[in-house]
Amino acid sequence: MPELPEVEVLARHLAPLLIGKVIHGVTVRRAKVIAPLSPLQLIRRVRGATIQALSRRGKYLVFQLQPLPPKGECSTLLGHLGMTGRMYVRPADRPLPRHAAVIFSLGRQNLVFEDQRYFGRITFATAVLRRLGPEPLGPEFTAAYLRAALQRSRQAVKVKLLDQSLVAGIGNIYANEALFRAGISPFLPAKELSSSQVHRLRQSIRLVLAEAIAGGSTVPLDWAGTQGKDRLFYFGRAAGTPDYYEERLQVYDRTGQPCGRCRHPLKRIVQGGRSTFFCPNCQARIPHRSRATGFKT
């Protein structure tokens, strides 16, 4: 469940449920998720602390903890959901799911961190934040910044969008969606984007992310994923029911389906070990002069 929009929606959901709550205890069922701390070290640092604030940076959840009484500095705890992580609040007396990795007790309720693949992390090591690029929806992410950042690389633009030090929070789904929306070939070397392409790409990134946040804020979500499928965000394929997500993604995981713009079959290829989905017609490397592409240059 984790790219910028999902983490943002999750943070907004959890904040009112968690702020002001005291962490009474922690249960660690998968030690690797909290490495390099041991379960005892984590408990020592967290027990009795009050959750003061919850925000997001890139794909990280940022918890501000106030240790015990008025004593001590505020400390920062990071949560990262990896590929399959979930975090949710629910009554403490409910049985734990198979892949519950860390459980914070908040009295009558628990904050559960569950992760099928255990790629997620909970850590006090905040140094990673300093390596993140600007927030794509923030004021620093200007066209001038993006152009300068892309100019230094021959790497394919699709691969660069996944570089968290370039811009924070874009993952494989929204990288694909943003490039499709901008009408830019995923193969185009970063430094070869024209000025107008850089502008379009920046705008597409922002629109794609903002729309996903808006969508995720509107629709009721299944935080604990009890429906079996991942109905939380990406693959809302519930039969019937108002299914906003069904048509939300234009290219991701749509190999062979007709492009929504031109009806060409969408293609899947691999770049940097990750799938790239794109329309070979709308996202051609060299746009056909004779064909009206609809993407202004």
Add this chain to the structure above:
DNA sequence: CACCATGTTCCTTG
């Protein structure tokens, strides 16, 4: 059995 999956880090190689 094969291949694929929303992510990051570490290790090579150039």
Add this chain to the structure above:
DNA sequence: CCAAGGAACATGGT
């Protein structure tokens, strides 16, 4: 030092 590519991590779906 940097850029780029690949494996590893762990589990499950198809």
